[in-house]
Structure formats: C-alpha cells, structure tokens
Amino acid sequence: MKTAVVWFRNDLRIADNEALYRACEKFDRVLPVYCIDEDRLHAPWFDIPKTGARRMQFILESLADLHESLAAAGGGLLVLRGAPEKVLPELCGRFGASAVYVHKEVAREERDDEDAVEKALSGRAEVKFFWGATLTHINDLPFAYSDLPDVFTAFRKRSEKESEVRGLFPAPRAVRLPDGVPEIGKLPSLADLGFTTAPIDDRAAIAFKGGEREAWKRLHHYFGKTRKLAEYKHTRNGLLGLDYSSKFSAWLAQGCISPRSIFYEVEKFEKEVKKNQSTYWLVFELRWRDYFRFVTAKYGDKLFYPGGIRDERPRVWHDDARIEAWKAGKTGIPFVDANMIELRETGFMSNRGRQNVASFLVKDLEQDWRIGAAWFEHHLIDYDVASNWGNWAYVAGVGNDPREDRYFNMLTQAERYDGKGAYVRHWLPELANVDAWHVHTPWKLSKDEKALYGLSNGPYDRPVCVPKQWKQ
Numbered sequence: 029m030k031t032a033v034v035w036f037r038n039d040l041r042i043a044d045n046e047a048l049y050r051a052c053e054k055f056d057r058v059l060p061v062y063c064i065d066e067d068r069l070h071a072p073w074f075d076i077p078k079t080g081a082r083r084m085q086f087i088l089e090s091l092a093d094l095h096e097s098l099a100a101a102g103g104g105l106l107v108l109r110g111a112p113e114k115v116l117p118e119l120c121g122r123f124g125a126s127a128v129y130v131h132k133e134v135a136r137e138e139r140d141d142e143d144a145v146e147k148a149l150s151g152r153a154e155v156k157f158f159w160g161a162t163l164t165h166i167n168d169l170p171f172a173y174s175d176l177p178d179v180f181t182a183f184r185k186r187s188e189k190e191s192e193v194r195g196l197f198p199a200p201r202a203v204r205l206p207d208g209v210p211e212i213g214k215l216p217s218l219a220d221l222g223f224t225t226a227p228i229d230d231r232a233a234i235a236f237k238g239g240e241r242e243a244w245k246r247l248h249h250y251f252g253k254t255r256k257l258a259e260y261k262h263t264r265n266g267l268l269g270l271d272y273s274s275k276f277s278a279w280l281a282q283g284c285i286s287p288r289s290i291f292y293e294v295e296k297f298e299k300e301v302k303k304n305q306s307t308y309w310l311v312f313e314l315r316w317r318d319y320f321r322f323v324t325a326k327y328g329d330k331l332f333y334p335g336g337i338r339d340e341r342p343r344v345w346h347d348d349a350r351i352e353a354w355k356a357g358k359t360g361i362p363f364v365d366a367n368m369i370e371l372r373e374t375g376f377m378s379n380r381g382r383q384n385v386a387s388f389l390v391k392d393l394e395q396d397w398r399i400g401a402a403w404f405e406h407h408l409i410d411y412d413v414a415s416n417w418g419n420w421a422y423v424a425g426v427g428n429d430p431r432e433d434r435y436f437n438m439l440t441q442a443e444r445y446d447g448k449g450a451y452v453r454h455w456l457p458e459l460a461n462v463d464a465w466h467v468h469t470p471w472k473l474s475k476d477e478k479a480l481y482g483l484s485n486g487p488y489d490r491p492v493c494v495p496k497q498w499k500q
C-alpha cells in the first residue's frame with residue numbers, strides 16, 4: 029500500500045486542486061491534513077496579532093466544508109494543532125506515508141514552513157510541490173519570475189498575449205484514507221484557539237461564510253442569478269451593498285475556489301450571456317492578484333521592508349495619537365473613519381476604501397505604511413499576504429507604481445465616490461443629519477451647527493489633520 033499525506037494550506041477545496049488530485053491518482057491511501065499553528069496565528073507585529081477572530085472563523089468554516097466534501101468521497105480531513113514540521117513527520121511515520129503533496133506558497137513564513145518540513149522529512153518522505161493559486165501557472169509566464177516586469181501593465185500585456193490559462197483538475201472521485209485515522213473531521217472551536225467570537229455587523233456589505241460550497245454559491249449569485257458580472261466595470265468602485273463587486277476575495281484567499289475556475293466561469297458567461305468590458309475587467313483584476321503573488325516570489329522579504337522593493341527611504345515619523353485615531357476611525361475625516369469602522373466591525377472594506385485609508389495614513393499622516401498593513405492583516409477576512417503587502421507598498425510609493433507621487437485627496441475622492449454622503453452616514457450615525465455640503469467636511473460647520481448635531485469637541489470639530497492640498 030502506498031500512502032501520501034496531502035498538506036492543505038491556502039487551497040481549501042477539492043475542485044481544481046492539483047495536489048489532492050495527483051495524490052489520489054498515484055497513491056492507494058491518501059491522508060488530507062491541515063495544521064493549525066497557533067504561534068503563527070497569534071504572533072504580533074507592531075503589537076498587532078496577525079489573525080483576527082473573523083478570519084479564523086472563516087477558516088474553521090472552510091475546514092468543516094472541506095471535511096464534508098472529502099468525506100463524501102470516502103475520506104475526510106484531519107485537523108491538527110501544531111507546527112507542520114512537527115505534525116507532518118509524525119503522521120508520515122505513523123501511517124507509513126512516503127510523500128507529502130502540497131501547494132507552494134511565496135512569502136517568507138510559508139516558505140520557512142516548507143523548508144522545515146522538507147528538512148524534517150529528509151530521507152524519509154518526498155515533499156512534492158504544486159503551483160495552484162494563480163490564474164497563470166508560474167511555469168507558463170513568458171519570462172522567468174525573477175525577470176518579472178516591475179510595472180503591472182507590462183506584466184499583464186505579455187501574460188494576456190503569451191500565456192494560456194491551464195485546464196481544471198476535477199475533484200477526485202475517491203479519497204481512500206489509511207486505516208485507523210483518529211478524530212477525522214474534528215475541529216477546535218474559536219475559544220480553544222484563544223479567540224473571542226467577533227460577530228459581523230448587520231450593516232456589512234457581506235457576511236462572509238467560509239467554504240468551497242459558499243464560494244460557488246456566491247459565484248452563481250454574481251454570474252447566474254443577478255448577472256451583476258455584466259456591470260462590474262461600472263460598479264466596482266462602489267462602497268455600499270452586496271453586488272458592487274464580486275466579493276470573491278475571502279474565498280480566493282483561503283483557496284476555497286481557484287482563480288482558474290473563476291476564469292472558465294467568466295468564459296462561459298461570455299458565451300452564454302454577454303461579453304463586454306466588465307467580463308474582461310474581472311479577469312484583469314485577477315491578473316493584479318497574480319501579479320502581487322509573482323512580485324512576492326521575486327522580491328521575498330523586501331516586501332516587508334520600510335523601503336519596499338524599491339529600497340526607498342520613505343519619510344515617516346511615529347505619532348501614536350495619529351496611528352490610534354486612524355485605527356479607531358476617529359481621525360475626524362468622515363470618509364476615512366467610515367471605512368476604518370467598516371473594517372473593524374465587519375472584516376471587509378471596498379477596494380476604493382482601502383486605497384484611500386492607506387494613502388491617508390502614509391501620505392497625510394506620514395506614518396509607517398507597515399503599521400497599516402499589519403492592522404489590515406489582523407482585521408481582513410480576505411487577507412492575502414501578497415495582495416495586502418503588495419497593495420500597501422504600492423500605495424505607499426515603495427512598490428510597483430510607476431507614478432512616483434500618487435496621492436489621494438480624501439475630499440475629492442469622497443465627493444466622487446460618495447457624493448451624497450450615503451456611505452459615511454451608513455457608518456457614522458452621528459453625521460446622519462448633517463447636510464450634504466458638510467457631511468465630508470463637518471469641521472467647517474459653524475459653532476452653533478456643531479452644537480446642534482452634537483459634534484462639538486469631538487474629532488469632527490478638530491480633525492487630526494487637514495492637508496493643504498485639500499484646500500485647492
């Protein structure tokens with residue numbers, strides 16, 4: 029009997045999962061495993077623990093769903109607490125596994141895990157890596173990933189023209205477990221892992237629920253039932269509501285659905301319903317996701333340096349009061365505060381919001397962009413190391429932005445994307461009655477008006493800063 033372990037990480041699905049598919053094809057027995065490394069989950073950076081309870085909840089839901097799908101094929105998922113380099117060799121020894129099949133990751137800690145597992149299994153079991161998280165396979169790029177262009181457009185044009193998206197791997201028909209696997213499918217609770225439950229606020233654009241089935245449900249809603257995909261290009265900068273964008277991000281981040289599966293569903297939509305700029309644009313955005321993953325593969329640790337991939341020396345000073353006001357959504361700039369409160373209360377923020385609050389922290393408050401990235405890392409349900417740190421570095425001007433001094437003017441942005449103030453009122457009830465002229469600039473209200481609205485002596489009386497650029 030030949031046995032393999034399939035080590036699940038950010039690939040919590042059975043469809044289009046090459047590691048799982050190949051293991052089931054080649055081995056008589058397959059043991060699917062997920063390791064929960066609590067030291068990693070809770071490790072702080074800038075005093076901010078990595079993982080928030082909402083993301084952990086999403087992961088647990090995704091694991092439960094994955095177990096169900098594997099069980100339906102005759103197998104199941106073994107979830108163990110501990111570092112993979114301890115857990116996996118022990119399992120290989122116990123069940124006589126001669127191989128570990130796993131998808132490759134790109135960032136430092138994940139690569140450290142891979143090295144440690146390989147070292148611990150050296151001479152005992154082979155660790156076989158697969159590439160499965162991007163639209164374009166790394167081996168199909170028109171250049172070596174070390175020669176990746178530093179400008180997205182150059183990358184996109186060449187990958188669109190010169191590389192194909194590979195076909196999908198079907199879900200395995202049968203997953204045959206080794207005999208005597210204990211506690212298959214048993215999951216720890218949030219409390220077991222040291223988290224306190226954090227409900228998602230009722231005002232949320234979406235209450236994410238983890239799992240491959242939920243991912244497909246969302247896809248069928250967006251492509252099938254509502255056909256909102258056909259309008260995506262015109263709605264994607266929205267701030268309010270379920271369908272202004274696909275909301276695929278959390279499922280993509282945990283690998284509950286693959287970008288290739290989405291790509292082929294877009295193609296189907298184009299054939300059966302409509303092909304337009306919106307259908308193109310969703311794939312365009314998936315290429316951004318690819319790009320940041322390849323940037324991370326190319327630059328490694330540089331992504332986490334203050335000067336990013338450009339070895340810049342950004343101008344920063346450390347001001348706790350400014351940082352805390354930003355985190356708490358109490359800067360006095362409604363457009364920033366509403367977004368920051370949305371993030372804290374729901375674990376999600378729109379792309380437009382993310383760009384703005386990031387720019388505000390870095391360009392207006394002049395604080396270290398990495399504190400913002402760490403804050404997002406904790407709170408986002410859809411946190412993805414490459415997309416988060418890559419986008420932050422980009423906005424901070426130390427990443428892949430060819431426009432040297434990209435600056436977001438909060439007032440212009442607020443006016444353009446929230447002209448009537450519906451979004452800020454949604455998240456800041458204290459501004460509910462403020463007129464549209466002042467809802468984005470409440471500090472300009474008269475003393476009497478501030479008293480009338482109950483805004484005297486608070487952040488909306490004196491914002492943390494009003495940069496001179498906004499006066500133009």
Ligand SMILES: Cc1cc2nc3c(=O)[nH]c(=O)nc-3n(C[C@H](O)[C@H](O)[C@H](O)COP(=O)(O)OP(=O)(O)OC[C@H]3O[C@@H](n4cnc5c(N)ncnc54)[C@H](O)[C@@H]3O)c2cc1C
Nearest residue numbers: 273274275276277313317379382383410411412415416419
């Ligand atoms: C400062 C900052 C931090 C971010 N952190 C993350 C993160 O941790 N995880 C994450 O998935 N995205 C991140 N993004 C990218 C983007 O904001 C989210 O992917 C998007 O808002 C998620 O909503 P959606 O799925 O409805 O996106 P849609 O607009 O429907 O896009 C479809 C998919 O394309 C991908 N995508 C879209 N925009 C981007 C982008 N700019 N970069 C990379 N991929 C993109 C995502 O996978 C997304 O699910 C960040 C952006 C910024 C500016």
